[in-house]
Amino acid sequence: MEKGKILIVEDERQISEILTAYLEKEGFTVSTADTGRKAIKLLKGGFDLIILDLMLPDIQGEEICESVRNDSDIPILMLTAKSDEEDRIRGLGMGADDYVVKPFSPREVVARVKALLRRTRKGREELSFNKGDLVISPSTMETRKAGDAVTLTPTEFRILQTLAERPGQVFTRLQLVNTILGYDFEGYDRTIDAHIKNIRQKIEDNPRSPVYIKTVYGVGYKFTGQVDAD
Ligand code: CA
Numbered sequence: 001m002e003k004g005k006i007l008i009v010e011d012e013r014q015i016s017e018i019l020t021a022y023l024e025k026e027g028f029t030v031s032t033a034d035t036g037r038k039a040i041k042l043l044k045g046g047f048d049l050i051i052l053d054l055m056l057p058d059i060q061g062e063e064i065c066e067s068v069r070n071d072s073d074i075p076i077l078m079l080t081a082k083s084d085e086e087d088r089i090r091g092l093g094m095g096a097d098d099y100v101v102k103p104f105s106p107r108e109v110v111a112r113v114k115a116l117l118r119r120t121r122k123g124r125e126e127l128s129f130n131k132g133d134l135v136i137s138p139s140t141m142e143t144r145k146a147g148d149a150v151t152l153t154p155t156e157f158r159i160l161q162t163l164a165e166r167p168g169q170v171f172t173r174l175q176l177v178n179t180i181l182g183y184d185f186e187g188y189d190r191t192i193d194a195h196i197k198n199i200r201q202k203i204e205d206n207p208r209s210p211v212y213i214k215t216v217y218g219v220g221y222k223f224t225g226q227v228d229a230d
Contacts, residue, residue, distance in 0.1 A: 003027040004048035004117055009039040009064065010079065011057050015102075019051065022106040023113065036064050047074060049117055051109070052096070054080040062094050069095035075116045077109070127164050129225030134203055134212060136164055143203065150202045155180055159192070160199050163213060163223035172220040196221060 006023055010016040011034045020030045031047070033039035036059025039052075050068065054061035065076055078099035097120075098112055127136040135144040141157050143150040152160065162179045163171060173189035196215075200207040212225045 003029075005029045005031070005046065006049050006051060006113065007039065007042055007045070007047045008032045008051045009034075009036070009056065009061070010051070010053040011035065011055075012053070015053075015079070018106050019109055022110050026110055026114075028113075036060070039064055040067065043068065049075045049077065049113060051077045051079060051113070054078055065094050065096055073120075075120045077112055077116060079104075079109075127161075128228040129164070129167075129212070131226075131228060134164075134225055136161060145203050152199065152202060156195055156199050156202075159195050160203070160213075163221060164225065167223045167225060167227060170216045170219055170222045176220065192221075 003026065006028050008016050008019055008023075008030060010019070010032070013034070016032050016034065020032060023030050031042060031045065033042050034057075036056045039050075039056075040059070043050075052061050052064060056064075061078065061080075065078070068074060068076060075097045076095065078096040079102060080099055081102045098116055100109055100112060125139070127138070128134070129136075133146055137143075138161055141154070143152055143157065143160065158180050159176055162176065173192040176192045177189050196213060197207070200210050200213060203212055204210045212223060213221055214224050216222055
């Protein structure tokens, strides 16, 4: 299984080779560039993460970092020999996501790479259903139906997210009240029906014959969208 494509931009061959060996052992696909010019050429290759040395023979790491940031949010792990605080802050200020100071242990770099990928992937994680017909982004609280943004109230969004995160699972009205209010509240459960009705109006092609949120008579509701593969 491919874990991700990584570009190492580093002119010190020994460092580049040792990092490549460690990352490949972990299942990553690694490309290397020993100059900034080569790096910029390679950058079109759709990498998941860049390990970037700050001091390169031709173009400085800062400049590469800025040019990467101009058109992508690919995570950048900066390698730096400069250890004083100001340079670190500057490194992060120009768009690097993390940095390690030389000399470092390759194991440490691998751990940072994994953490960075985990962080960025989690932030991008979207719930997508029925071949992209319905897309829900928990991090931005955005919903799209057939490509168009849908405006849900925060309560409607919480209900939809709760259902969609566990397709097929039946939720009672009281459980759904609990996800909104954080506690059970008798008498409030019927208003769930009103929220569900509103959500259906917004995300279903035919709210009278819903494909996403089905009523389980006498119990509650369940989400029945088909999860899209990544
Ligand atoms: Ca260097």
